[in-house]
Amino acid sequence: MTVHVDIVSAEQEIYSGLAEMVFAPAELGEVGISPRHAPMITKLKPGEVRVKVSDSESYPFFVSGGILEVQPHLVTILADSAIRAKDIDEAAALEAKSRAEEALSDKTSKIDYATAQAQLLEAVMQLRTLDRLRKRGG
Amino acid sequence: MAVGKEIRTKIGSIKNTQKITRAMEMVAASKMRKTQNRMQATRPYSKKMGQIIKHLAHANAEYKHPYLIPREVKRVGVIVVSSDRGLCGGLNSNLFRKTLVQFRQWEKDGIDVDVCTIGTKAAGFFGNLQKVNMVGQVGKLGDTPHLNDIIGIIKIMLDAFEEGRVDELYVISNEFVNTMTQRPNVEKLLPVIADDIEDELKGHWDYIYEPDAKDVLDNLLTRYIESIVYQGLVENNACEQAARMVAMKSASDNAGKLIGELQLVYNKARQAAITQEISEIVAGAAAV
Numbered sequence: 001m002t003v004h005v006d007i008v009s010a011e012q013e014i015y016s017g018l019a020e021m022v023f024a025p026a027e028l029g030e031v032g033i034s035p036r037h038a039p040m041i042t043k044l045k046p047g048e049v050r051v052k053v054s055d056s057e058s059y060p061f062f063v064s065g066g067i068l069e070v071q072p073h074l075v076t077i078l079a080d081s082a083i084r085a086k087d088i089d090e091a092a093a094l095e096a097k098s099r100a101e102e103a104l105s106d107k108t109s110k111i112d113y114a115t116a117q118a119q120l121l122e123a124v125m126q127l128r129t130l131d132r133l134r135k136r137g138g
Numbered sequence: 139m140a141v142g143k144e145i146r147t148k149i150g151s152i153k154n155t156q157k158i159t160r161a162m163e164m165v166a167a168s169k170m171r172k173t174q175n176r177m178q179a180t181r182p183y184s185k186k187m188g189q190i191i192k193h194l195a196h197a198n199a200e201y202k203h204p205y206l207i208p209r210e211v212k213r214v215g216v217i218v219v220s221s222d223r224g225l226c227g228g229l230n231s232n233l234f235r236k237t238l239v240q241f242r243q244w245e246k247d248g249i250d251v252d253v254c255t256i257g258t259k260a261a262g263f264f265g266n267l268q269k270v271n272m273v274g275q276v277g278k279l280g281d282t283p284h285l286n287d288i289i290g291i292i293k294i295m296l297d298a299f300e301e302g303r304v305d306e307l308y309v310i311s312n313e314f315v316n317t318m319t320q321r322p323n324v325e326k327l328l329p330v331i332a333d334d335i336e337d338e339l340k341g342h343w344d345y346i347y348e349p350d351a352k353d354v355l356d357n358l359l360t361r362y363i364e365s366i367v368y369q370g371l372v373e374n375n376a377c378e379q380a381a382r383m384v385a386m387k388s389a390s391d392n393a394g395k396l397i398g399e400l401q402l403v404y405n406k407a408r409q410a411a412i413t414q415e416i417s418e419i420v421a422g423a424a425a426v
Contacts, residue, residue, distance in 0.1 A: 006182065006186070007180045008183040008186060009183060010180060010183050010184070010285045010364065010365045010369075011176075011179070011284065011285060011359075011368070012176075012179040012180070013179055013182055013183075014278030025322075026348060027348065028348050028349060038346055039344070039345045039346065040345055040346040040347075040348065040415050041190065041194075041345045041346070041347055041348070041354050042347070042348035042349075042351070042354070043348070043353065043354060043357055067190075067354065067358060067361070069186075069190055069345075070345075076186055078183060078186060078187060078361065078406045080361070081284065081285045081286070083403060089289055089290070089293050090293070092286070092289045092293065093274070093289075093290045093291070093293040093294045093297070094290070095290055096254070096274040096275055096276050096290035096291040096294060097250065097272075097273065097274050097290075097294060099261075099276065099277070100254075100255075100261075100265075100272045100273060100274050100275040119213060134399070134403045
């Protein structure tokens with residue numbers, strides 16, 4: 001008997017296929033899921049997920065946390081694509097904020113716009129001159 | 139011969155431009171395939187999560203996460219996803235136009251707006267607008283953005299929502315319809331309307347929760363929001379490459395046309411010069 005296993009992260013599909021059993025590092029301890037397991041949801045700790053396809057063959061995957069969802073014929077692991085911790089998230093938020101402030105104080109893009117406009121004007125004038133030349137030539 | 143020196147240089151410079159646009163077109167075409175694959179790859183995650191959240195929201199009617207409760211709207215948060223680079227046709231300007239229309243609507247309703255931007259183009263655009271209150275920004279994510287890169291700005295918005303500073307959260311990005319068509323799209327992220335998520339899990343069973351339903355739901359909702367924004371970002375990337383490919387193709391075609399016309403003008407001028415020279419010689423010979 002087998003159960004279908006999907007391991008997905010936000011960035012990509014990592015594994016999809018049938019397995020005899022799945023082992024995962026749940027938050028309250030390692031779990032092994034056999035086919036026809038009762039529906040269950042749990043958080044995962046960072047660790048190794050092992051998909052046992054047959055007695056001789058099994059695939060290990062590293063997850064840095066996530067969610068494990070179990071239905072009788074389907075096991076889904078929603079893996080985090082990065083190590084998550086409150087202070088790391090906090091630092092990222094602060095960084096994004098400071099970048100916004102920088103962008104507000106730095107008005108170079110306005111200057112870029114002005115240069116682009118000047119260049120556009122120049123090109124238009126050139127084309128107009130060419131047009132006149134063409135009329136005279138033709 | 140001194141005839142049409144300017145025209146010849148002009149033709150040369152247009153040829154050079156054409157070479158560049160053609161190269162950019164080919165680069166964009168090959169990148170487009172990769173970004174499209176990446177776009178496909180992100181779908182199962184958020185779809186799966188949507189299903190679980192819907193199920194949880196229905197199964198646990200007694201526990202309502204703040205993300206699921208609609209409230210009176212006084213201020214909204216907006217995450218605008220743009221590309222990092224230009225030369226991709228009207229992709230970004232269409233998106234910004236749509237965003238401004240939306241902003242005006244909110245302004246009319248007396249709703250204030252906080253903006254977070256992804257991509258340097260949006261940062262440049264909204265940074266220069268006086269009225270816009272920009273609270274976060276990321277850019278220069280490259281062709282393979284990672285979820286890590288955008289966690290920061292999402293956290294800013296989620297914190298604002300939890301603390302009641304914003305009452306709704308939207309993401310505005312381009313939707314990839316096909317290679318020729320990209321559509322700016324406004325999507326509401328918060329509050330999550332559980333009924334919106336497609337229902338496949340009808341039935342009266344419930345999960346076993348470890349450690350408990352609240353904990354799992356909290357965790358899932360944050361991830362869900364992140365995955366939707368990330369998907370928007372990846373999709374916007376695919377749009378960027380497609381739009382650039384089309385824009386560069388038409389630029390190359392236009393350059394070709396221009397070269398043809400200039401060549402004609404040049405040939406005529408040359409011919410006229412030769413004819414004039416001959417008639418001068420003939421006239422000179424006749425005079426002798």
